[in-house]
């Protein structure tokens with residue numbers, strides 16, 4: 162029995178023995194490690210399926226437990242493959258079962274016969290399970306060669322010229338940054354000068370006509386100028402028409418009060434004189450305003466002051 166308890170005998174020397182197990186000459190796993198020098202550890206193993214013993218031909222049910230000799234016998238990639246060697250409890254025969262990491266199952270390798278109880282979908286009205294790994298399958302050497310040739314051609318005819326073009330472009334922009342910078346800065350200065358002059362002109366215009374600072378002025382061009390001139394002409398014609406109409410109405414109004422004045426003549430000469438003086442004043446004003454409208458001073462280009470007054 163291994164040293165489970167913590168009793169240290171009087172002749173125990175920690176430096177000499179190291180541990181109690183070493184002092185007693187036992188493995189930490191005790192009797193189960195009695196074949197550890199052969200790489201065998203004795204473990205409790207439970208049958209994962211039904212088998213028939215190869216020696217006594219008895220059926221042994223799934224779940225029967227044995228003290229099996231567990232041993233590493235190889236590996237599938239980095240996963241170890243273990244074998245379990247068990248002694249039949251009905252006879253003296255041995256059988257061996259191994260792990261199969263590739264298919265994640267156990268297989269009987271010797272001394273017994275496994276009862277085949279694997280589920281077969283095809284047998285039970287389902288579809289067969291096939292390996293659907295696209296990478297697998299027979300490799301055609303000629304197809305592989307064709308593939309590599311196509312890749313090579315593509316690299317030579319498409320990728321290389323593209324890389325060269327990119328390299329040329331990069332050289333074009335990257336070889337002489339000083340002169341490029343000079344060019345760009347010169348152009349920037351010219352544009353800035355023009356922009357500044359334009360901005361100053363706009364500011365002056367805005368302050369002259371008391372326009373808001375934030376007002377964005379339209380770009381000055383020939384098309385807009387023609388449009389503005391056209392609009393001005395239309396407006397002037399409209400104004401002239403209006404004034405003609407007004408003159409006509411005033412002259413009619415001037416005629417209308419005459420009749421009631423005459424009719425109301427007996428009421429007093431004072432009111433009749435007031436009406437006639439009013440009529441005279443209206444006529445005078447109308448004549449003055451029409452003269453100023455039709456005068457040569459109104460033909461000159463649009464002036465905002467006039468527009469505002471109107």
Ligand SMILES: [Zn+2]
Pocket residue numbers: 214215216217218219249250251252253254
């Ligand atoms: Zn047996």
